[in-house]
Amino acid sequence: DIQMTQSPSSLAASVRDRVTITCRASQDIGNDLAWFQQKPGRAPKSLIYAASTLQSGVPPRFSGSGSGTEFTLTISSLQPEDSATYYCQQFNSYPYTFGQGTKLEI
Amino acid sequence: QVQLVQSGAEVKRPGASVKVSCKASGYIFTNYGIGWVRQAPGQGLEWMGWMGWMNGYDAYTNYAQKFQGRVTMTTDTSTSTAYMELRSLGSDDTAVYYCARGADSDPWGQGTLVTVSS
DSSP states (O other): OOOEEEEOSEEEOOTTOOEEEEEEESSOOTTOEEEEEEOTTSOOEEEEETTTEEOTTOOTTEEEEEETTEEEEEESSOOGGGOEEEEEEEOSSSSOOBOOOEEEEO | OOEEEEOOOEEEOTTOOEEEEEEEESSOGGGSOEEEEEEOTTOOOEEEEEEEEETTTEEEEEEOGGGTTTEEEEEETTTTEEEEEEOSOOGGGOEEEEEEETTTTOSBOOOEEEEEOO
């Protein structure tokens, strides 16, 4: 199975800060990576797919980059509503494993 | 709009089975596969399996090894509904179960809480 490792596990930041979350794959997954946001008691929401393509309706302050084994999710100017847990997931080969999550507090 | 609506919460005894439904609307059901993910209380997301389509009408599945032999994912194309059945439930199967559309998992269903307790 492909292991997905996110860092950091948690972070605290302030409104208007720029934050970056990293996701590393244990083997090359091309750009078969997605990012999700989950707020407490809610279903996850897709933010980015194919490593860097923003889902419709997602604010442009969110961006994704990377390929191969290293990927990043960047939030350029944090807003209070961005407080959530963020997960990466690889879609390159079964099982489609998730990272362990990054809890972002604002 | 594209929407996935899941069945309601369930309480099951250890050893029982549960079948969660996921009704799709707003798109052509056989154009997208459905993935199933679960989340135990206070834990992260765990991928359970995938049901996709070949040629637009032949369904195929792929299950996480952890659930092989205990899970079955099916669909009813007449009602655009996907199902996930998990058998031989144990207390560690207590979780919220989600369905999600397509390889990019968008959108997700609202989740179904399954509680396994004696």
